[in-house]
Amino acid sequence: MVMEIQFHNVTADYKTGPLKKTRALNDVTLSIPSGDMIAIVGQTGAGKSSLLKTMNGLLLPAEGFVAIGGMKIHHQTDKLTLKRVRKKVGMVLQFPESQLFAENVEKDICFGPLNYGVPLAEARKLARKTLQLVGLSADILSKSPFSLSGGEKRRVAIAGILALEPEILVLDEPGVGLDPEGKEEIFQLLTKLNREKGMTILFVTHDMNEVARYAENVIVMQNGRVIFYGKKHDLFLNQELIQMMHLDLPDALRFQRLFEKKIGKPLPKICLTEEELADVLIEAGYA
């Protein structure tokens, strides 16, 4: 089934005080094709998390609507439709492991499916399946989630969302706070879900190395607006935009720019990963 995500002039606010509202999204129009792997970047408060939340119906548009595979999210969408949306669009919040609560891993993963009326036996099967999918062994099903390591906990939390069998997965800073191994495991998982299951994946990040390594396309946000949506190479080629948005560069490109300054001329093409950089350096005769 094709699950395109369409934003039609979406404006959304969130409450910041008893009397105050802040504009979170400002006239966002966007069409995301099925199967894309997108990184969302922008400064703190640019509206990145809000963009994810509107896709999942946690934040309802004040104006405009979001259409996801025939379902519409607008300011008075009923709870039933929202519940259906949430099954199709799985959302992983920041530090999702802090939301684990059941006495064992199996019960925690089953929580979602059971809420959607999946029979217990079926839910348990799903728990096994998703645990395997996130790369953890079935032995931990009976363990308390609190006894696991940081990276494992996060993968269990993601398994809890995957057990809903969503077609779109949106994640708020999935790698933050993990050590390099833990981070790598999470992104390996996302890449696998995208390539093998054709899942559309959107993730928020501040780390341009994650953009360079794992995303195909990038959404850049500022003050609740989408400023850029396109290929990652096009974004990093656009030095003006990078500067205007105060965006960082991936390590490889940062190194490349320093090197170009030293040699006084540009390398033949821009490099986002160390592999690309190594090849270009060799090709151009610098190593």
Place this chain on the structure above:
Amino acid sequence: MGDAVIEVKDLSFRYNKSEEKAVLSSLSFTVNKGEWIAIVGPNGSGKSTLANLLCGLLKPDQGTIYIKGKPLNDETIWEIREKMGVIFQNPDHQFIGTTVQDDVAFSLENMNLPYEEMQRRVDRALRQVGMAEYREKDPSYLSGGQKRRVSIAGILAMEPEIIIFDEAFTMLDPKSRRELFSLLKEMQASGQLTMVSITHDMEEAALADRIIVLNKGKISRIGTPGEVFPETTELLAPFSERLRRLLIQKGRRLPDKYMTETELIEWLWKYNFTT
């Protein structure tokens, strides 16, 4: 040895006293005045336990930590804490004050300093970290990097001799991290401040004078970044080291030693001339 600010002697610790397996066993090392030391290691290597021991939140089962020659114990701890600042991992969970300046002043209030002295120190610390214009703001509305700057100001206001960073920068994006590292470099330049970074970020460790690698509760290596980095796994190596290894893998001949980014750029540039 007169310059030793931190001396760890034969330190052992286990959480569960009935268990055989120790989290740390017979650790010994010294940190000299003005030195920046990084303690690195994978998850479960015992580095966060070591951090908690160093700031006196845990008590060792065996061995002693000496701070400026004094053993760290119940009698000396409060006196030592006036000279030692600690910054923990999660910036959101560390604010006590409701405004930036109130939070920076917290340690000073505990030291029972007079009001004018506190004003002076808060002012200077906030300027030093570049947060003076935010003094009236609620810290919870700041960005991650700004929150960290406020925590550092809170420590600098104490005019400490030692600062311990316990995974203090791992939650930040690379850009704010690099900006903070240059602040740290500035702070260290005076030669009066001794710093200990507990981290899994090798870019942070690369800035230190020496690195201690912990593995399963034991020190597996102590040395300068140049001595330690060539032996780390791929994921843990800093960028310049990864690139160097990759070029060698692709059949290029590069020096068989760790190079900083500047050194590597220099080398590649010169290589261009010689060929």
Place this chain on the structure above:
Amino acid sequence: MNYLLLGRYIPVTSILHKLDPRTKLISAVLFIILIVNVNNGAAFLALWGIAFLVMYISRIPPRVYFRGIKPILWFIILTAILQMLFTTGTKTFFQWRMITISDYGIERGLFIFFRFTLITLLSIAVTLTTKPIDLTDGLSFLLKPFQYLKVPVNELSITLAIAFRFIPNLLDETQKVMDAQRIRGNEFGVGSPLQQMKALVPVFLPIFASTLQRSEELANVMDVRGFRADQKRSSFRQLQWKKMDTLSLCIVIVFIIWIRWLNIHFN
């Protein structure tokens, strides 16, 4: 959940916001003592005038104040009705066994209603215009004399300050946990009361867990930053008594004397 937000500080610029917390606390206490002792229509009318004046100069819309009364409105009405039904007077309009409706009863009921609403409105006026931390500073200053009675005023005030500091965090945390569970198909506010209660059960565990974890982290931070409950601490936050405060307090006292006079004169 939103009830907890009622009466929370609203940052706007007004004279009331600028006053020293001590001025506001003393004035509120004086007025409350006055309100409890007032018992005629003229005095109540004047008090309502003052209440509206306070709302006006706070630059916060009256609806915010009245929303603050809402959660306890039923309690107030019930108390007033009971008062009305069980008080005998000179003229009786209705009587059935113990229950009487008399002129005096109606008056008493109305006065009770006014007393409660006025006291609530004035207390809300203080909390809406004063940052919790300033309120704590003001309170601990005013409570200082009790130190001589071995009341641990300093510990109390830092406890209060930290509690106030973490209320917004707790609310955020609750929101986050509820969001996390909505994502997994848990619905709130749907179905029978029993179903609604059941939906809330999985919310409490993560909140307790995270609150515990947070307090532990906070205790560690306080520890390493040298906080000791039994030691003397200086204070970076200084209260500043201004001319405006003296003046305001004078006005309050004049008002109080005037209402006392109304109360006696019209009896």
